[in-house]
Every structure is written in structure tokens, then in C-alpha cells.
Amino acid sequence: MTKAFYVTTPIYYVNAEPHIGHAYTTIVADVLNRFHRFMGCETFFLTGTDEHGDKIVQAASAAGVEPREYVDRISGIFRSTWPRLNISHDHFIRTTDPDHVRTVQYILRKVHDAGEIYFSSYKGLYCVGCERFYTERELVDGRCPDHDTEPVEREEANYFFRMSRYQSWLIDYVESHPDFIRPERYRNEVLAFLREPLEDLCISRPVERLSWGIPLPFDDRYVTYVWFDALINYVSALGYPDGGAYGRYWPVVQHLIAKDILKPHGIYWPTMLKAAGIAPYRHLNVHGYWKINEGKMSKSKGTVVRPLELAETYGVDAFRYFLLREMVFGLDAGFSEEALVQRLNADLANDLGNLFSRTLAMTAKYVDGRVPPFGSGLEEPETDLMGQLEVTRRQFQEEIPKLGFHKALMSIWESLNAANKYVDSVGPWNLAKDPERRPRLLTVIRSLLELNRVVAALVSPFMPETAEKMLQRLGITRKAPDLRFDEDTRWGGLREGVAVVKGDALFPRVELKTVQAAPPGPGASSASESASIPSEPLLEEAIPFELFQRVDLRAGIVKEAEVVPKSKKLLRLIVDIGEERQVVAGIAQDYTPEEMVGKQVIVVANLQPARLMGIESRGMVLAVRDGKALRLVTTGEPVAPGRRVS
Ligand code: ME8
Numbered sequence: 001m002t003k004a005f006y007v008t009t010p011i012y013y014v015n016a017e018p019h020i021g022h023a024y025t026t027i028v029a030d031v032l033n034r035f036h037r038f039m040g041c042e043t044f045f046l047t048g049t050d051e052h053g054d055k056i057v058q059a060a061s062a063a064g065v066e067p068r069e070y071v072d073r074i075s076g077i078f079r080s081t082w083p084r085l086n087i088s089h090d091h092f093i094r095t096t097d098p099d100h101v102r103t104v105q106y107i108l109r110k111v112h113d114a115g116e117i118y119f120s121s122y123k124g125l126y127c128v129g130c131e132r133f134y135t136e137r138e139l140v141d142g143r144c145p146d147h148d149t150e151p152v153e154r155e156e157a158n159y160f161f162r163m164s165r166y167q168s169w170l171i172d173y174v175e176s177h178p179d180f181i182r183p184e185r186y187r188n189e190v191l192a193f194l195r196e197p198l199e200d201l202c203i204s205r206p207v208e209r210l211s212w213g214i215p216l217p218f219d220d221r222y223v224t225y226v227w228f229d230a231l232i233n234y235v236s237a238l239g240y241p242d243g244g245a246y247g248r249y250w251p252v253v254q255h256l257i258a259k260d261i262l263k264p265h266g267i268y269w270p271t272m273l274k275a276a277g278i279a280p281y282r283h284l285n286v287h288g289y290w291k292i293n294e295g296k297m298s299k300s301k302g303t304v305v306r307p308l309e310l311a312e313t314y315g316v317d318a319f320r321y322f323l324l325r326e327m328v329f330g331l332d333a334g335f336s337e338e339a340l341v342q343r344l345n346a347d348l349a350n351d352l353g354n355l356f357s358r359t360l361a362m363t364a365k366y367v368d369g370r371v372p373p374f375g376s377g378l379e380e381p382e383t384d385l386m387g388q389l390e391v392t393r394r395q396f397q398e399e400i401p402k403l404g405f406h407k408a409l410m411s412i413w414e415s416l417n418a419a420n421k422y423v424d425s426v427g428p429w430n431l432a433k434d435p436e437r438r439p440r441l442l443t444v445i446r447s448l449l450e451l452n453r454v455v456a457a458l459v460s461p462f463m464p465e466t467a468e469k470m471l472q473r474l475g476i477t478r479k480a481p482d483l484r485f486d487e488d489t490r491w492g493g494l495r496e497g498v499a500v501v502k503g504d505a506l507f508p509r510v511e512l513k514t515v516q517a518a519p520p521g522p523g524a525s526s527a528s529e530s531a532s533i534p535s536e537p538l539l540e541e542a543i544p545f546e547l548f549q550r551v552d553l554r555a556g557i558v559k560e561a562e563v564v565p566k567s568k569k570l571l572r573l574i575v576d577i578g579e580e581r582q583v584v585a586g587i588a589q590d591y592t593p594e595e596m597v598g599k600q601v602i603v604v605a606n607l608q609p610a611r612l613m614g615i616e617s618r619g620m621v622l623a624v625r626d627g628k629a630l631r632l633v634t635t636g637e638p639v640a641p642g643r644r645v646s
Contacts, residue, residue: 048093375442578642
């Protein structure tokens, strides 16, 4: 039977929209999920939204709407964000789902019936931001360590979960299961909490103070308090107590969280599971914070980075790669757009993109654009390359399950670097000059194609679109989720004779100043541009006829067209306007080179020459922007090249 793998993210509060911290945890979960599918496991990936509690009521009232309307709206934003980051979750849970409510009430009743929930009065220091009471010891200078606010004194009769009873069991469990909470620093933090006496957990709020919650099944004057509701999502989503998915995916679960919610996940949740007679989860994986200007990014402080804007500007895969490569799982990391651009240019455009382009260009030039056979036996340079790739395959398999994402990526990049050096040292261009060395040339090209294919498969959990694009160009039409480590990372798997496609750059280089400016320039993605359709400017003021006559407009016919390397927008055209002119036109998103050849166009013939991406342009092709589409201006009937337009 195939192995089961189950991964969860926190369910996010709907008191604000998704930011880069939410995106990180969710992308990590996605990479783990895709990795395990790649390794042949049967996987289940859960994310969702946490919709009850004081904070949500406050946010709804600030927005001037009822809680129900408010949670529907923000939950909808989370739900529609994830597909745009290529998140492949199987289920999106909401704590307002009726199935979730039923499971929470079932567990509450079970734990209550077992005598583990009691009614009592409690007086203490309460942080509204955290929605919980604090002990004096937990406060820093009398203030909440997370919100830096002074808690208020509160007294209330409530229901309590006898968490204290489970303290010694939990200590034993954490100590005897070294990987239960990881990395180790967080396991140590939980053990440190547990050195102090564990108090019982308040699990309810009276309805007159908070009606936006799940009623206790044994006392409808009360609703559950945030954690008893939220944590249970991890089993309610599987249909606990009797859903088939529960039998399949519990307790192999891997929870993913940041350190802000370590205590509820490291202490409340295992003790709740124990009291409910449910096996403890397999692993709690805890990461650090993304910080902006040294501070924790926070909704309340307003230092928020929006993931979709970054993904739209730089590309989803570049964004995913950056997050996973830059942060060491468990430690904090600083976010900056400069660092993202640097990685995009250095790692993706240079190392990965260049190797791929070089390989395909050499395949086109030397072996007719088709996968060649290994023409001669493998020599030392190839066996060295294969040896490095073997190390990468091993590290990939070992590191990702241990959350060493950056190490797995570094190892893939070592193979890419080795391959770039291999090209430089064997010099295929020299082999191509000597017909007797052709068998050797075939081996070199084939080896490079093989390496690119294996790399494409290995990056697929991180950058699924790039993996598919690379494989497609290598003549392999496989979707990323259908790839399998065993079949797709073995040396020699390409089919001989299959045509490869040269295509344009995988990752065009970007300039920070280009992408920060509102409309993206050549090379940057135009997603943000196409998202809004600019309105036309007002008509220009009148000019004399003589002035218009000075503009030399000519009918022309396009003779040649090709994509300008590393640009998404530009085509290089040779246009016959009575004489041949090279013109660089920003039309590549609307016209392919093939479509352009033979087309009748109108050219501004007497514009001063300009250089675009290093290519001289002598003239300009006229076109009209109509909403998102660009349309070339042409003549109604064919006319001879060079005729004046007036
Ligand atoms: O705590 N860096 O929801 P939440 C990295 N509803 N990750 C960050 C981050 C940052 N600066 N800020 C937030 C809740 N996160 C509860 C959870 S679970 C049963 C209930 C991520 O919207 C990180 O995953 O405040 C963190 O744990 C989570 O968002 C908190 O999300």
C-alpha cells in the first residue's frame, strides 16, 4: 500500500488579508505535499481560515458589516489567493463549516463526559490581541510579548479543560520522541514551558460577551474559546470520528506553523488529543518570522508585504523559489525586494536559465534540434557530472523531509554549476569543428540534455510551472503532479530523436528599478499591466499640417521576425519599406514571429534611431492598444512597400 502523507498549515485569522508570512507557510506546505507525491506517497494537504472569536467580531464591526458577511469576504480572499501561487491543497476548511462545528461539539462532549472539562470562576490578566489569559511569568515587563500591550484584569466563570493532568505525560512524550517538535530549539522551548506547572485551560466564553462561536453542547450559555475550536480543524477536515480520510491520514500528519503559535500547538493540542483518545500528531514543524526592517511583519503594525503583488511582478516560481531558498527553516529571515531580484537574476536567470538556453541552442545548432544518442562511451567529465547529480538526488531525498529546503536547492544548484563548468571545459564548439569527434559531441549534448531533464524534475515541487516548461521544451509532456522521482530523475531517460524547442529565456533578467515603476518595462511580467485597462488620454492639441507632413510614414512588408532574447515584449523585425530596415517592436505579447512575416505594416520611417535591449531600431511600427490587446495598423488592400502614407 502506498504511504500516506498529510500536511496542514495554520488556519489563518480572517481579520486581515493574506501577507507574505501566510504565503510562506502555505508554500512550504505545498512544496512538502508536492515532494511527497513526487516520491509516490498518497497525499492530503489542508489549509483554511479561522473565523470565530473577539478579533473577528472587532474586525467586522470596524468594517461596518455583520461577522458572517465579513468572514465570507476575507475567507474568499484567502481561498482565491492560493491557486494564484500554485498551491495544490486538497481541502480548504472554515471553522464556520457545519461539519467542523459538529466535530468540535462531538469532541467537547467526549472530553466533558470523561470528566476532563469542569466549570469554575477565574480571575486573571487577559490580552485581547491574543484572546487568552496570561500568567505573570509569561509577560515581559508586565506587557504581552506579542502585542506589547498591557493585559487587562478580567474575572469570569467559565469551563476549563484539565490540561494540568497531562503535564507529565506530555513531558515524557516529547522527551521520548525527539522529532515530535522540530527544529530542536522549539522542542527545547516547549520543554522549558513544561518545567513550570501547567495550568488548566479556559475553553469557553459566555455568549453575552461573545456570541460569534460554537455553542458548548452541554451548556448553550457558552461558546468555545478560540483554540478548542481552531485546533480541532486538523481532524474535523478528515471527517473525524468516522470519515475514511481520518483512518487514512491520522496520525501521520505534519503540522506547519510559525513560532507565534508554538504553545497552542506544542502543549494544548497534544493534551487535547490525549484527553479525546486520539493519537498524537506525528510532527510539529515550526519556522521563524519573515521580518521587514528588522521587525516582525504584523497586520496590527501595518508592515505587510502582499504576496500576489510580488508573484505578479516577478513570477510565481521566482517568488516561491526565493522564499524557500532564502529562509533557513526555523530561523528568522529578512525580506527585501532587492534580495529577491538578486536571486532571480543570479540563480534563476544566470545559473538555471543560462544552462538551459545554452543546452538547447547547442542542440539546435549541432544536432539538428533532436535528442542525440550517446555517441561514444562516457568519459571522466560525464561520470563526474553524474556523480554530482547522484549526490544532489540523495540530498534532495534526505533534506526535504527534514525541512532543509535551502540545502536541497543548494545541492541542485551545485549540479547546475557543475554542468555550466562542464560546458566550458569540454567546449562543444571545438568538438563541432572536427568531424572525427562527432561521437564525443553527441555524448556531451546528450549528457547536458539529461542533466537538464533531471533538474527540471527535481525543481518541480518548488517551481512546478518552470519544471513543466523545461520538460515540454525537452519533448516531454508531463504535468508536474504526475512526475515521479524514481522514473523522472534517472540518467538516460530521454527518448532519442525527439525534437527539442529552443524557445525564449526561462527567467528574463529583471532590473529592480524597472519592476518598481508602475508599468513593467521589457522583461518584466505584464500581469499588473493587463490587470487594469488604462483609459485613453485626452486628444492632443492641434498642430499645423506642415508639422504632420514632416512625419514620414511608409507602407512596409515584414521580411523577417524573431523574439529578442531575454525580453517578453520585443520582436526584432526586418521590414521592407523600399529599403530594408531593422525595427524593434514591443508587440511580442500579441504577435508571434511566424505571424509577422509577410504582414503589411505602417512604419514611421524618419524617427531617430534608438537602441532597445542593445539592438538598434530604425523606425517604429504603428499599432493601436485596445484594452488588453494590441492591434497592428495596416492597409485595407495590399500596397507596394515604400509607398508614402498621407
Ligand atoms: O494564529 N513570518 O492565525 P494567523 C512568517 N488562527 N510566518 C508568519 C508571519 C511572519 N511574519 N506572520 C504570520 C492564527 N505568519 C490562528 C491559527 S491554527 C489552528 C490557528 C504565518 O492568521 C505563520 O504560519 O495569525 C503563523 O503561524 C500564522 O501565519 C499565523 O496566522
